[in-house]
Amino acid sequence: MSTSPEPLAFPFGDPPGLAVEAEFQRLRDTPGLCPVQLPYGGPAFLAVRHQDVKSLLTDPRFSRAESVGPDEPRLLPIVQRANLLMASDGPEHDRLRRRLAAAFTVRGVERLRPRTEAIVGELLDGVEKHGAPADLMELFALPLPILMICELLGVPPKDRLRFRELAESFLAAKLHQLTAQQIGQAGQELRGYLVGLVAGRHHDPGDDLLSTLVTEAELSDEELVGIAVTILIAGHEVLADQLANFSYFLLTHPGHHRRLLDSPELIPSAVEEMLRHTPLGVSTGSPRRATEDVELGGITVRAGEYVLPVMTSANRDASVFDAPEEVDFDRRTNPHLGFGYGVHRCLGSALARMELQVGMGALLQRLPSLRLAVPAEEITWCTGGLVRGPQALPVAW
Template identity: 40%
Template sequence: MTEETPTLTGQAPPPVRDWPALDLEGTRFDPVLAELMREGPLTRIRLPHGEGWAWLATRYDDVRLITNDPRFGRAEVPRRQVTRMAPHFKPRPGSLAFADQPDHNRLRKPVAGAFTVAAMRRLRPRAQTVLDGLVDGVLRDGPPADLVERVLEPFPIAVVSEVMGVPEEERERVHSWTRTIISTSGGAEAAGQAKDGLYAWITETVRARRASTGDDVYALLGAAVGRGEMSEEEAVGLAGPLQIGGEAVTHNCGQMLYLLLTRPELMSRMRERPADRGPVLDELLRYIPHRSSVGLARIASEDVDLHGTLIRAGDPVYVSYLAANRDPEVFPDPDRIDPDRDPNPHLAFGNGPHYCTGAVLARTLTELLLDTLLDRMPGLRLAVPAEEVEWRRRTMIRGPRTLPCAW
């Protein structure tokens, strides 16, 4: 990768833009990303950590192309110090996030059954029972209540822990690790220690379940290792990101609930037409800024011409799903929440082989959370002015830190 990669048309390449880690209030769209979108379909960025620069694709069609094209792979990323958002970057060998085909399908297969639509249908009654218990406690204690602390955080963590097979007495310790890993506030040392703790625990758990016949994820992974379908190292690398997934549900739902609580017309629509909540949920998934900056890079394995720009073999490339979800060519008036938007082919859960493994679980938990809170808490409203809601700082997954509510 060179600093000045020429375009195929002979024009100078776009300048390298520094993209700092911003602490943004509310559901505000990242102004740096908005500027990069205006500059063109392909720009070049430098993030707070790592080395060098990387291409950034922001248009919907380009994001779909790159995430489906085997010429852009992940397997090379762990061997590089690609410019990145995260202060601590030490991928586990065998991680599904950095696997290309055919390894990706081989690794995903043993746990696929735990995340199917049928599996989520079976899980739903148990998840509803857990959620009802939490809401019962909130209603019993009366307003005001911080719904992040009382419901949005414990519910996804409890259900994800059940799906994964985390014993109840270990859940708080595991949650403490995952919470630290997605934060950037403690720096590389804190994140590194949390990862070491989590992955050591996962290693022990997978090892202990090699003869298991259970249907939780750790049992499935242990059995797959026992049958020789994957190595222990691969099983551990696969489990970590799945375990962290509950954190995203908490903060995404926090953003959605904040939008409902600050937009009366949207809240009325959800209450008056409960049978039509699905499309509104999809629109909120499209609209909310799920994360800070971008996720994981890909590396071009050969020269690729994109819009007359030469992406050379070895160049790192990022895609922004947030930007793709605001592409005006696909989503007219993209900065407006339109509950009747149809079609709505958002990319909130990703695209291509790396489409979120837990997407059906995340969608199920989100539906349960919003439906239950709206149905059981009439008159739900913020207990503080909207501008006093505290937001998470120095984090890779955005959302409210607290959500004080009354009803």
């Protein structure tokens, strides 16, 4: 990289539990951007300060579409396809996003709340029926997002178990021992299933999002499949791990747990604060590639170089958040970047918020005496993937 010393190996390590790498504090206090090398792809810079991350995500000279390819810095060996909503820019991105926006407004999401509450209730019925100890990850956190995605896409009940298996393999969710060939095979099978699902909607539309897009959105079948994959990537493992991570946080912080039991009206603000404070994966969003020389963080990023936004570090920036290392469910100003920022800000943020609020609220109400069934230090955490979460979360009540 033309403007930097030798890149550091990134991720920096595997901090225990939900700890944040101490290195980020040093980097926030150090001028410039940090050059790094991820396991796959070319070198990159890290943007770790709140303002630098916002600038990166709003400057059109940093392209998401041009980042896609074998040189893209990434954690996993799979090279992304370039036609996903998350990997497009400009008019093409705007066109696809507009087609989806109506379904993911707050009003549109609220129409899904009753069904979400019903699914959450059924899952918690299963947890109680299983009895303690129960794995909250397997019985609650993992199935909720995939069942909601199945609702959105109209996946028939008979196909949902296989759909979940393919999705988890494709995303390497909790299965990081899979080879690149196995992940690729799962991706091909999943894409083939979605191709068939889209084709079926042309002949027999339902009342799901996919049917609406097929009949009204003027999108090609390839674009529809790409959107379905995008919904799956954005809405499955990330949300599952957040549900598990939030639960783990509350169960290891009894004061915060009791606060929500006593004041459930705080759940929406608690969800926002845990989105800010709880690290997700190695803390980076998708890389951006400079299309021309750009000044960022006090240095010049040359055309063709990559920059990774580090959301978790930005969310601990003391220049933006008072007492950033503390969890404060009464925090009044909370401009966290848990859902990204700018034109690529998570389209499903309203849906994710609703699922997290419903899920956490029901969990607290149904199982107020919930506790970890093993010492916290015995929880094993998934590492090496896109997001961080417990492999299992054994609980009792």
